[in-house]
Amino acid sequence: MQGVGDKIMPIKVPKQLPARSILEKENIFLMDTERATTQxxxxxxxxxxxxxxEKEKTETQLLxxxxxxxxxxxxxxxHTASYQSKNVTESHLEQFYRTFGDVKNNRYxxxxxTGAPIEHLAFEEVVYWNEITEIMDWSKDHVTSVLHICWGAQAALYHHYGIEKETRPHKLSGIFNHELIVPTAKLVRGINDEFLAPHSRNTDIAYDSIKDNxxxxxxxxxxxxGPFLILSKDEKHIMITGHIEYDAITLAEEYQRDKNKGLDIHMPTGYFPENNPNKAPLNRWRSQAYLIFSNWLNYYVYQETPFKWD
Structure with missing residues (x-):
């Protein structure tokens, strides 16, 4: 583990990664060296x-x-080898990222x-679709559990289970209420019977298409x-149709971005206090986000993965 003074993060990431300094300032959970080395x-x-x-923002949110x-x-x-994002520097990718070819002999x-802003395209029209499907197929034998977010969830449902996305007449953006219908699932342990979740997408996954599979x-x-959390019965795949990882201001930034582009965009639902975009939104989904990720790490990864891969 790499040190931060005399302490270290329970997550091992490069010392120079911008997300690291942001998280340290937030007093994100740190583990001292002695404890880490004796576990x-x-x-x-x-x-x-x-x-x-915007890869750096997503790195910080997920970490x-x-x-x-x-x-x-x-x-x-x-990152994808068949397409390079225009919103991240080449030096950042070179320093902190690899491609699938670099890791395909590893086991995880x-x-x-993650998600991707490409919902307007049919899956087969996505430039890197063949690369994504190769990675998803590889994950069946090389990864214990896979968490898919937003477009990543739609891609998994389509590739693994043949479920097509449905285009919405208007973008779904905002904070929406969800009711648990399988409260005994390990993924939702500790979550209230009703919970809030952020969504930002132009397509839907029909509830009946999940129910009938x-x-x-x-x-x-x-x-x-629609459904927010979808679980494969073999517990190999978890699909999250929204963006539980988003910061409080992320939807506001997206809303302003789309307005600046002149798009016919609705104000995010249930998001701004008093529906006033001049008032700072509050994060009302943080506890659910932490629970979902910690439950995934514990029950679907740590409890299931072999201590030594064959």
Missing amino acids: DIRPLNILILNLMP RLLSNSPLQVHVDFI DGMII ENLIALDKSDDA
């Missing part, structure tokens, strides 16, 4: 395929949630596939936003 466990190896355009656990976690970031305890379970329902 009779090995770090969990987590691979993050970051498809979001923050992964840090809320006594488990030691080593994180590798990869867990993997996260014998390999999937929808853990919640929402009249406005």
Whole structure:
């Protein structure tokens, strides 16, 4: 583990990664060196395929949630080789990222596939679709559990289970209420029977398409936003249709971005206090986010992954 003074993070990330200094200032959980070196466990190896355009923001959001656990976690970031984001410097990618070709001989305890702003395209029209499907197929034998977020969830549902996304007449953006329908699932232990979750997408996954698939379970329902948490019955795949990792201001930044582009965009639902975009929004989904990630790390990764891969 790399030191931060006389303390270290339970997540092993490069010392120069910008997200690290941000999280340290937030007093994110740190573990002292003596405790880390005497724990009779090995770090969990987590691979993050970051498809979001503003990669540094997504790194910080995901690492923050992964840090809320006594488990030691080593994180590798990869980006697509067939497409390079225009919103991140080449030096950042070279310093902190690898490609699938660099890690395909490795085995990982867990993997996260993020969202991507490409919902308007059919899956097969996405420039890097073949690369994504190769990675998803590879994960079946090389990763214990995979967490898919937003477009990553839609891609997994389509590729693994043949479920197509449905285009919405208007973008779904805002904070929506969800009701648990499988409260005994390990993923939602500690979460209230009703909880709030952020969504930002132009497409939907129909609840009936999940209900009718014998390999999937929808853990919640929402009249406005559809299912948020979807679990494969073999517990290999977890699909999150929204953005539980978002910061309080992320939807506001997206709303302003789309307005500046002249798009016909609605104000995010249930987000700004008194529906006033001049008032700072509050994070009302933080506890759910931490619980979902810690439950995933514990029950679906740590409890299931082999101590030594064959």
